[in-house]
Amino acid sequence: MVPRGFVAATLDEKTVAELEEKARQARGAILTMTTLAASGHPGGSMSSLEMYLVLWSFANVDPEDPWRSDRDRIVVSHGHTSPGVYAVLGQAGFFDLAEAIAHFRQAGSIFEGHVEPSVPGVEWATGNLGQGLSAGVGFALASRMSGGCCWRTFVAMSDGEQHKGQVAEARRLAAKEGLTDLTVVVDLNGIQISGKTSDVMPVDVARDFAADGWGVIEVDGHDVRALYDAIASAVADTHRPVAVIAHTVIGKGVSFMEGKAEYHGRALTLDEYERAMGELGLEPVLDRYAPARSARPRTVDGRRTPQPPAIATKPARPADDFASTDCRSAWGRALADIAEQNPGVAIAVLDCDLASSVKTDAFARVRPEGFVQCGVGEHNAATVAGALSVSDVLTFWSDFGVFGIDEAYNQQRLNDINATNVRLVLTHCGLDVGEDGKTHQCLDYVGAFRNLFGWRVVVPADPIQTYKAVVALADAPGNVAFAMGRSKLPPLADRDGKPWFASGYEFAYGGIDWVRDGADGVVLVMGTPSGGAVEAADRLAASGASVAVGVVSAPLDLPDSLSERIGAAPFVLCVEDHHWRTGLWASVVEHAAQHGIRTRFVPLGVTGYQGSGHARDLYRVAGLDADGIERRLRELLSA
16 A cells, blocks of 8 residues: 555556546546536546545545644645546545535535535635635645644646736745745646637746746646656655646546537536446446435535634733824734744734834744745735634734735635634725825725625724734634724823723723713714714813714624614714725614614715825815814704
8 A cells, every 4th residue: 555645656556557447437426426417617627637636645634534633735726626526535535425426516515616625625615716826825834833733735726727916926925935845736738718728828837836936847647657756756855845737638538528628617418428428438327316416415514613723821011002103003012912922822924015014023023933924915915814824823914904805805705715714904994094095095994894704893993902902802713804094093081081991991892882971962983083083072062962972893793782872862973984885884774774773874984085195184184083073963963
């Protein structure tokens, strides 16, 4: 028996013969499941098949314990080749192959059209091409950071995705970080949906990898011995990551499918299926699986839910430390304190050439081995962070809002699907980006996450609350985004002038801080304008009007208790440095509708992009400073 780990010099004749027979049977399974489902991607599944067989046969993985902590990670970037993945995993014993054949692409089945980690043996949900190598880089970094529990990472890719920019970002980061335990295998079949890759978008795959510092090995992708030898050589290379370029044929094994673009994403007709199975020397078996498909899928979701590592020491600082600073500096202090006081916790912080602006530079000095400089490569950084965060590494990525969510929205969506544990810290949000102007005004940092199902969003009101929120949620499960501006903010004060969020305050996600009471109206405010809202309420109080002010830090998860406060209010003014339709006001109106509350909900947010200028001047123009908020409140009080 050939041992796992690609440590044997080569494959013996018996093993080669066994793999070739498995490949023949797996091709039959691919054609049966796609024909039965009347959809799928058989062509690329058949060209990638030997890659999958060799990887799952000889990597350190265990069908009896698919989530063993020291397992090798195998990422399939071209997730549409799921029929090939399922065929190989089923043969290997990760699950009953008959279930995958019968219920492929069926509602309620885990065997979806693109690979998902609900299937035992699948590490990462892919399908949006260009994501897999970034995930592989994240897993390889996690292996290096985890300490004592090390694994190799393999990424299977298509040739059609190689011209995507994110792939280049990932290649360069892998080489820069010296990820020698990362191996890529590219299915170079020369065909994609629209025809030949050389016509659609020519890419010299081998030259691109070599130019970025990778080793390159080219091989016949259907010769299992040659594939094994190439991957074993890549594993043995301790100087650089290696890409194995596997020259393959789409639809390999069935003459009328070979080299034909139409079979990239088309299942066979019944006549074609019978012909194809005959060429493979296999019996058509659609009748065997059709009855099972008419029944409810019996498959069990095998998804695991990895948790972030817990921090034993929750740091704290006196309020005086935040007397004259900004929220982003408070976040940076929290991060550095967590790292200093929890030396046994693996922590990764990703940066995209903005360390001094997003305040991750202090962490880089405290824990340089955990600081990952990704350059100007936000798409890659988002996916790398996701993979790190499900690998027992406490993971933070900080960037400007316009890059971390607006530019990398799809990557954050895929992190949501992959149930990651990313701490995303977005600075320079809203008009508080100031002089940078329209292109850098992230005005949808709540609205964008509203469209995702698993993300939580925290918008702190001042530096003290920022620090406490970061510390409180640093090791919370799931994805959390913190959004803040750029400017220095004085701590929010109570009526006696003492910091509201000082000693005795503990951050609780989903709560609302009622910093002022009043019966004449309600102001709900989020983030940077909070100080202006309080100042406006205090001015009104001096003239005899009492307005309650609730500071909302979790706009996507308002508490049920809010209905008690706003149910009898004459009006509710929602103040936010955000697009007025999709942020706090939208959440409050949704909450009111769900609770049957009828009152007047008035938005006061950003109604359009503004030019460059100091944040205080942009706030004045938008009516988001204390004067503007007071003016709007007086209008409402006199209506």
